[in-house]
Amino acid sequence: MKRLQRIAVLIALLFVTAGAWLGLQYLTGNVHEVIAGQFYRSGQLSGAGFAKVIERYQIKTVINLRGASHRQWYQDEVDATTRLGVRHLDFKMSALKELTLDETKQLIAVMRDAPKPLLIHCEGGADRSGLAAVLYLQQIAGINEDIAELQLSPFFGHFGIEWLNGAHAMDESWEKFEDANGIEATGFL
Secondary structure: OHHHHHHHHHHHHHHHHHHHHHHHHHHOOOOEEEEOOOEEEEOOOOHHHHHHHHHHHOOOEEEEOOOOOOOHHHHHHHHHHHHOOOEEEEOOOOOOOOOOHHHHHHHHHHHHHOOOOEEEEOOOOOOHHHHHHHHHHHHHOOOOHHHHHHHOOHHHOOOOOOOOOOOHHHHHHHHHHHHHHOOOOOOOO
16 A cells, blocks of 8 residues: 555656646746757747847747737737847737648748747747747758657647647647658657
8 A cells, every 4th residue: 555655646746746847837938949049939928028038049030829919918029029129920820720731831931931040939838839849840940850749748838638628739730741741750759
């Protein structure tokens, strides 16, 4: 019985630790350097938060995956990028809806052509930003698919479990793009 209790305590500690990590990520904007000097990802930041990240990483382009909005968060974001002379682009997508192949190609083109370094963000920095990061790493930076796919993982707050939440649509978008473009796992992981 003591062994089962120890296992239960270890599992509980694991969940508490993971929960604390995810909570900290969301509280701090889930900001991550994907490729130094080139590509960064985050959740929705405040105007001051955008200014801090833009200045710290010398961001030249912010790509908003939430789409244009009349809400205050959007105005704060546009004000921050305008004030700092940073290009601001909107690419509307939903974490709950798969991208078509054409939309996926459009997103890749936007990221490829945007002045670098770029910051791409969605609301939580986990799902839409994760898909964008996978696409950027694999299609633009030429990073191995297995490594790129780590961007769509619980480490960043993404849980692409079909019965758990609708964010599985991001995983499905990537899988369809892989299939359509003959991308195969290399087995490095």
